[in-house]
Amino acid sequence: MTTPSTHWLxxxxxxxxxxxxxxxxxxxxxxxxxTALMVWRxxxxxQPVVYASAEEHFKYGSTGGERESxxxxxxxxxxxxxxxxxxxxxxxxxxxxxFENGKDLPIGMSKRRYQGVExxxxxxxxxxxxxxxDDPAATPRLYLGMPANTFNVLAFQQFFFNCGKDPKFxxxxxxxxxxxxxxxxxxxLGLLDRYLIYPVALALMRDRLIMLSGRFDxxxxxxxxxxxxxxxxxAAKVLFNFPMHxxxxxxxxAPGDFPAIWFQGPRQGMQLHWDGNNTLVEERxxxxxxxxxxxxxxxxxxxxxxxxxxLLSHEAPKYPYTIDTALAxxxxxxxxxxxANCHGAGPRDFSGxxxxxxxxxxxxxxxxxxxxxxxxxxxxNQSTLYAGYDxxxxxxxxxxxxxxxxxDGVWLRAPYLHNxxxxxxxxxxxxxxxxxxxxxxxxxxYDPVNVGFRAxxxxxxxxxxxxxxxxxxxxxxxxxxxxxxxxxxxxEDKAALLEHLKTF
Amino acid sequence: xxxxxxxxRRLKILSWIVVLLVAxxxxxxxxxxxxxEPQPEWITADPEMRFKYxxxxxxxxxxxxxxxxxxxxxxxxxxLPGPGGLMSMxxxxxxxxxxxxxxxxxxxxxxxxxxxxxxxxxxxxxxxxDSNPVFVNAGGGHTLNLEAFFRFLVxxxxxxxxxxxxLMREINLVTELSFIxxxxxxxxxxxxxxxxxxxxxxxxxxxxxKDFPEWGRGRDDAMNLTKYFMIxxxxxxxxxxxxxxxxxxxKKYDAPGTTMNLxxxxxxxxxxxxxxxxxxxxxPPKSNDExxxxxxxxxxxxxxxxxxxxxxxxxxxxxxxxxxxxDRVCATCHMSDRTGRRMALSEVATDPxxxxxxxKDNAIAANKxxxxxxxxxxxxxxxxxxxxxxxxxDGIWLRAPYLHNxxxxxxxxxxxxxxxxxxxxxxxxxxYDPVNVGFITxxxxAERIGTLHDTRLRGNGNQxxxxxTQLPFGDKDALIEYLKTL
Numbered sequence: 001m002t003t004p005s006t007h008w009l010x011x012x013x014x015x016x017x018x019x020x021x022x023x024x025x026x027x028x029x030x031x032x033x034x035t036a037l038m039v040w041r042x043x044x045x046x047q048p049v050v051y052a053s054a055e056e057h058f059k060y061g062s063t064g065g066e067r068e069s070x071x072x073x074x075x076x077x078x079x080x081x082x083x084x085x086x087x088x089x090x091x092x093x094x095x096x097x098x099f100e101n102g103k104d105l106p107i108g109m110s111k112r113r114y115q116g117v118e119x120x121x122x123x124x125x126x127x128x129x130x131x132x133x134d135d136p137a138a139t140p141r142l143y144l145g146m147p148a149n150t151f152n153v154l155a156f157q158q159f160f161f162n163c164g165k166d167p168k169f170x171x172x173x174x175x176x177x178x179x180x181x182x183x184x185x186x187x188x189l190g191l192l193d194r195y196l197i198y199p200v201a202l203a204l205m206r207d208r209l210i211m212l213s214g215r216f217d218x219x220x221x222x223x224x225x226x227x228x229x230x231x232x233x234x235a236a237k238v239l240f241n242f243p244m245h246x247x248x249x250x251x252x253x254a255p256g257d258f259p260a261i262w263f264q265g266p267r268q269g270m271q272l273h274w275d276g277n278n279t280l281v282e283e284r285x286x287x288x289x290x291x292x293x294x295x296x297x298x299x300x301x302x303x304x305x306x307x308x309x310x311l312l313s314h315e316a317p318k319y320p321y322t323i324d325t326a327l328a329x330x331x332x333x334x335x336x337x338x339x340a341n342c343h344g345a346g347p348r349d350f351s352g353x354x355x356x357x358x359x360x361x362x363x364x365x366x367x368x369x370x371x372x373x374x375x376x377x378x379x380x381n382q383s384t385l386y387a388g389y390d391x392x393x394x395x396x397x398x399x400x401x402x403x404x405x406x407x408d409g410v411w412l413r414a415p416y417l418h419n420x421x422x423x424x425x426x427x428x429x430x431x432x433x434x435x436x437x438x439x440x441x442x443x444x445x446y447d448p449v450n451v452g453f454r455a456x457x458x459x460x461x462x463x464x465x466x467x468x469x470x471x472x473x474x475x476x477x478x479x480x481x482x483x484x485x486x487x488x489x490x491x492e493d494k495a496a497l498l499e500h501l502k503t504f
Numbered sequence: 505x506x507x508x509x510x511x512x513r514r515l516k517i518l519s520w521i522v523v524l525l526v527a528x529x530x531x532x533x534x535x536x537x538x539x540x541e542p543q544p545e546w547i548t549a550d551p552e553m554r555f556k557y558x559x560x561x562x563x564x565x566x567x568x569x570x571x572x573x574x575x576x577x578x579x580x581x582x583x584l585p586g587p588g589g590l591m592s593m594x595x596x597x598x599x600x601x602x603x604x605x606x607x608x609x610x611x612x613x614x615x616x617x618x619x620x621x622x623x624x625x626x627x628x629x630x631x632x633x634d635s636n637p638v639f640v641n642a643g644g645g646h647t648l649n650l651e652a653f654f655r656f657l658v659x660x661x662x663x664x665x666x667x668x669x670x671l672m673r674e675i676n677l678v679t680e681l682s683f684i685x686x687x688x689x690x691x692x693x694x695x696x697x698x699x700x701x702x703x704x705x706x707x708x709x710x711x712x713x714k715d716f717p718e719w720g721r722g723r724d725d726a727m728n729l730t731k732y733f734m735i736x737x738x739x740x741x742x743x744x745x746x747x748x749x750x751x752x753x754x755k756k757y758d759a760p761g762t763t764m765n766l767x768x769x770x771x772x773x774x775x776x777x778x779x780x781x782x783x784x785x786x787x788p789p790k791s792n793d794e795x796x797x798x799x800x801x802x803x804x805x806x807x808x809x810x811x812x813x814x815x816x817x818x819x820x821x822x823x824x825x826x827x828x829x830x831d832r833v834c835a836t837c838h839m840s841d842r843t844g845r846r847m848a849l850s851e852v853a854t855d856p857x858x859x860x861x862x863x864k865d866n867a868i869a870a871n872k873x874x875x876x877x878x879x880x881x882x883x884x885x886x887x888x889x890x891x892x893x894x895x896x897x898d899g900i901w902l903r904a905p906y907l908h909n910x911x912x913x914x915x916x917x918x919x920x921x922x923x924x925x926x927x928x929x930x931x932x933x934x935x936y937d938p939v940n941v942g943f944i945t946x947x948x949x950a951e952r953i954g955t956l957h958d959t960r961l962r963g964n965g966n967q968x969x970x971x972x973t974q975l976p977f978g979d980k981d982a983l984i985e986y987l988k989t990l
Binding site for chain 2: 068237240241242243244246247248295296297360361375376377378379380381383384387388392394395396397398400
């Protein structure tokens with residue numbers, strides 16, 4: 001045995017240079033460990049901004065989309081300044097996004113700190129919330145769950161793709177913009193952020209936007225959807241990286257109106273989506289959540305579950321204008337005769353033999369693009385979504401018509417038919433030949449006479465509305481007409497039925 | 505004492521630790537790579553489901569790690585014949601199912617995807633353009649583009665983009681693997697899969713042969729597959745693609761003297777099931793007992809699986825008249841003691857490609873391969889081929905296109921003189937044509953989805969079988985009506 005004093009290490013340590021060497025070795029190790037710990041903490045960082053009330057959560061809460069798809073918050077804020085030439089007007093408002101007073105983000109965008117960076121992305125409300133003005137001078141009134149009539153999602157998407165490709169989307173332009181914006185709010189851009197985080201984030205984001213713009217290039221070759229519409233199921237094909245340019249032409253140009261999403265409870269089991277391709281509310285919701293940037297591993301199930309639960313019982317808002325009760329009462333039996341079988345017994349009573357079922361296309365006769373865009377191939381592929389999870393998609397089915405939906409809050413669902421091709425209810429009760437060939441969408445001034453939004457005004461101030469032409473492919477306004485659909489009723493009966501529909 | 509000295513005790517503890525570590529890593533290795541979990545009951549308990557999705561043991565050697573298989577159509581969409589992911593290869597895919605019919609998922613250490621018989625033996629048809637397909641178990645997979653599927657796997661593996669970085673990125677988008685599984689995928693499964701799939705390229709050389717036409721949807725060059733994969737023969741210049749056959753109602757082959765397969769190459773149904781299943785396994789079975797039990801189940805299922813009934817209305821009076829014509833013109837070969845027996849090529853005079861792609865020596869060699877595995881079966885007929893067996897006609901309506909090489913689109917066309925049959929048509933579209941009895945073979949959808957069959961190309965000839973082509977129109981019409989009833 002050796003005694004401690006003669007151990008080789010102990011002997012060695014009596015030399016001064018050896019002690020120094022030890023310090024020099026230990027110090028960097030400690031530093032590296034600290035750095036590793038910081039990086040680890042940074043990567044684990046995952047804090048959504050949470051809201052106590054269900055309404056605020058719906059408007060600004062996260063679906064988890066920021067994790068995979070989030071824009072770094074400050075880059076998002078700087079982009080309208082840097083890329084103003086790619087916006088139709090000033091700021092994100094010009095895309096039809098709604099900003100509440102004092103809010104830094106529009107309705108439908110959430111915030112989460114993820115891996116050390118504040119990020120923002122879309123949630124359900126961006127496509128399912130909008131405003132109503134009683135007259136051009138009135139303050140817009142917010143309605144949660146109604147179709148986002150003013151929001152132009154295609155322009156939104158194109159703005160990011162265009163900005164991402166813009167020569168100005170570099171640290172030289174973006175970082176100083178962020179710096180200025182932060183200063184204006186009394187904040188300071190840190191050195192790490194200035195020289196490392198944002199330059200790297202910009203490079204990554206540019207890469208990602210260029211990749212996505214390639215995958216969504218097909219949308220540039222479509223007739224513009226205009227505000228309030230999206231080509232849902234062609235977008236869904238991007239998820240599978242289908243080579244979009246090889247799809248048959250009949251599947252393309254298939255925008256549908258954003259739907260109202262209130263009061264889902266009684267809708268469970270109905271054929272959901274315009275063509276009734278899914279019967280499970282939760283699956284439909286998760287499918288829609290792909291549009292908010294989520295992936296199966298990054299979906300915030302608790303957060304989206306909260307929205308889901310709230311929507312089960314959140315009812316459609318009441319018609320806020322005067323209703324001629326006598327006239328409406330006279331319309332009730334007409335509704336019962338002509339509408340109830342397919343659209344439900346009443347505003348909250350969705351009983352009816354054909355409610356939530358698909359009417360074959362040759363019977364309903366509405367524009368077929370949206371139906372044809374949902375292909376058997378897509379339905380089969382969708383069964384692979386969420387593979388490995390108990391909630392793997394199992395309910396998507398190819399159908400051959402459009403689903404009969406309940407009419408709660410029908411006054412806010414204008415324009416009508418699945419593709420929003422009929423501006424108001426009054427016109428929907430006319431045969432297609434008498435419906436408007438051209439009208440404007442995206443206005444939020446309400447027209448209680450015709451029951452729908454103002455559709456005759458091309459622009460208001462610096463706001464240009466979307467000229468909707470029913471002769472464009474996918475925009476057809478035919479169908480839902482004939483005796484059975486009430487378009488042959490007398491003008492008096494139509495007026496009564498219209499008045500009754502206001503009570504929904 | 506002896507064992508109580510500290511040094512020895514330490515040694516003992518140390519050796520225990522070593523033993524435990526070795527045992528733990530062996531268990532870990534077994535668990536992560538070899539443990540087998542049974543498939544869920546919804547598959548194993550229901551015969552129809554079992555035929556469609558049940559494992560026949562092919563996952564062990566031919567299986568592709570599930571998540572690699574999952575993302576390949578997304579990452580390499582450019583290598584598929586069209587849009588639609590796996591659908592572009594004409595698989596039978598039931599809505600709501602995670603995998604197409606004939607694709608099996610089983611845990612062997614990790615989840616793997618392989619194939620079973622239904623991949624090629626599931627027939628799809630639609631009764632109208634505005635309806636969803638009906639899938640018939642044991643029917644001929646007339647929509648399946650098997651050649652495209654083979655090429656897809658090899659082409660993906662060969663592509664430089666098939667690397668762990670790209671594949672892991674895509675996998676992480678769709679699932680949350682544990683740290684260990686990620687490491688296993690990144691460092692083992694992805695490189696090994698790439699290597700194994702690339703190795704197949706040499707055996708698949710003939711599907712890249714420039715002088716051979718495409719098999720097209722619904723066909724495969726079955727005997728050459730056997731030669732190059734089972735017997736490992738070098739590529740020769742033969743080419744004989746044939747229709748994926750319907751394999752329902754195999755009981756009919758109980759009749760003495762019948763031989764199976766298009767040229768009567770195999771003695772009995774059991775041999776055919778064994779040989780085909782071995783082809784899917786891609787390796788000798790892990791346990792012959794287990795394998796043969798599986799074969800017995802399949803055989804039992806297929807022997808008793810009836811041919812499907814014609815899904816449209818049948819004019820019974822006309823069919824009755826057609827039976828008279830059938831008995832006079834067709835029954836001699838198709839409902840007699842000649843049915844399912846060998847017949848000389850000179851009698852039917854159809855395309856010889858299939859017959860020429862196989863010979864006695866091949867049969868002897870293939871039988872030896874199977875015998876060497878310790879599997880007893882009657883096996884392949886060790887004799888030169890003479891021609892084609894006249895087939896049984898049960899469910900003939902769903903066996904389109906017709907003749908062994910699928911060179912005639914419909915029964916109506918088959919009753920035309922060979923010169924008047926369509927020279928070109930599109931095959932593999934699933935919309936049924938009750939007028940001509942077969943599938944729709946022209947029009948935008950058929951042309952987009954189907955593959956072009958050109959009868960002037962090698963192996964594609966539509967000559968021969970000119971029986972009944974001289975019948976008066978009314979007789980032909982009646983005969984066709986009767987054939988719908990079979």
